[in-house]
Amino acid sequence: MGNRTLSIDDRVYDYLLSVSLKESDLLAQLRMETAGIEFSEMQIAPEQGQFMAMLVKLMGARRALEIGTFTGYSSVVIATALPEDGELVCCDDSEEWTSMARKYWQQAGLEDRINFKLGDASKTLQAMIDEGREGTFDFIFIDADKQNYPLYYELSLKLLRAGGLIAVDNTLWSGDVADPGNDEPGTRAIRRFNEMLKQDQRVEISLVTIGDGLTLVYKPGN
Numbered sequence: 001m002g003n004r005t006l007s008i009d010d011r012v013y014d015y016l017l018s019v020s021l022k023e024s025d026l027l028a029q030l031r032m033e034t035a036g037i038e039f040s041e042m043q044i045a046p047e048q049g050q051f052m053a054m055l056v057k058l059m060g061a062r063r064a065l066e067i068g069t070f071t072g073y074s075s076v077v078i079a080t081a082l083p084e085d086g087e088l089v090c091c092d093d094s095e096e097w098t099s100m101a102r103k104y105w106q107q108a109g110l111e112d113r114i115n116f117k118l119g120d121a122s123k124t125l126q127a128m129i130d131e132g133r134e135g136t137f138d139f140i141f142i143d144a145d146k147q148n149y150p151l152y153y154e155l156s157l158k159l160l161r162a163g164g165l166i167a168v169d170n171t172l173w174s175g176d177v178a179d180p181g182n183d184e185p186g187t188r189a190i191r192r193f194n195e196m197l198k199q200d201q202r203v204e205i206s207l208v209t210i211g212d213g214l215t216l217v218y219k220p221g222n
Helices: 010-020 025-034 046-059 073-081 095-108 121-130 146-159 173-178 185-199
Strands: 063-067 087-092 114-118 137-142 160-169 204-208 214-218
Touching: 010 046, 025 046, 025 073, 025 095, 046 073, 046 137, 046 160, 046 214, 063 073, 063 146, 073 087, 073 095, 073 137, 087 095, 087 121, 095 114, 121 146, 137 146, 146 160, 146 185, 173 185, 185 204, 185 214
Parallel strands: 063 087, 063 137, 087 114, 137 160
Antiparallel strands: 160 214, 204 214
16 A cells, blocks of 8 residues: 555556446547557546546536647547537547547547547637637546647636636657757756646646646636
8 A cells, every 4th residue: 555646557547447347339439540540649548537527527618629639539528528518629640530520529429529620720719719619618628739738828828717627638748848959959848837737826736647738727706
């Protein structure tokens, strides 16, 4: 017994999945298809998707936003967790990757819940703010280009309602953030972002050791 987070080796990880993962056939198929393309490592872990879906349900979220869709695994789990009249806005600049996502949205019967915005996510977010959608989203997932995390975060914080939640992916960055000898641009960007969040007095945070590190950001208020 210990008072710190358990290290997960392959044996423990396989056990974790065997007793807790309830992945649909459609999601398993999407994960397998994504595994065959370049940059497949960008897909979230299935247990992380299940965890985020539970958060969305526990919150009773109706309006969600995703920054970085890739092939669609996270969008399927989030949209499925929303009520039938819920909305998920998906932002991505890749027509190629999101074509797979759109195929699975259709197969899952989620097209009516998903509002896809192709293009620069920062411009999409600012446009929604300009349209008066500030403070209207319950849940926001950020999983896009790491250099722009601070920008996406600030825009998301405006769009998030008081009492809402932002989930930020890759905040442990394969452990490289803890290696002082690693000075790669992506590593530096995640380090700066993590340090920025730690100092942000507007929010409450928790970095969860699931997947590649998932930081939950709670926006206090009524």
